[in-house]
Amino acid sequence: RAVIIFQQLKMHKTKDRNGVLIYLSFEDSKLAIIGDEGxxxxxxxxxxxxxxxxxxxxxxxxxxxxxxxxxISEAGKQLACFFPLKENDKNELSNEISFEKE
Known part of the structure; x- marks a missing residue:
């Protein structure tokens, strides 16, 4: 399910392929973290x-x-080593929380 949502949110469409989805399903107690190929x-x-x-x-x-x-904080700090903030960077993805009933 997390992979489908990752694709629906077009998280794989960033220039550096560095999108991250933290997926929580409280109904069935599931957790997944999907990082893009970059x-x-x-x-x-x-x-x-x-x-x-x-x-x-x-x-x-x-x-x-x-x-x-x-x-989020730990992953962000570690990912900054691989993807340091550049002067002309822009956020290609929304930081909004996405809610969906299954």
Missing amino acids: INKLVPLDFWESTKNTMITAFKKNEFTQGICSA
Whole structure:
């Protein structure tokens, strides 16, 4: 489901192919993090697993907001090493939260 949403949101259409989707399904307790190919060819194999574990650890303590914020912050800091901010950069994707009932 996460891969379908990634495509529906056109997250694979960025110039550097560096879109990221954090997918949460509360109804069936699922979590997925999808990084586009521009990221996945640069980061270590366990990159997204580490980010997911940050979230899961917090979620087990009922710290949902903290888990999401920590994961975004950690991933963002690490991704900045591979995709440093350039003077002419523009955000190609919305930062809005997308809600959908399944």
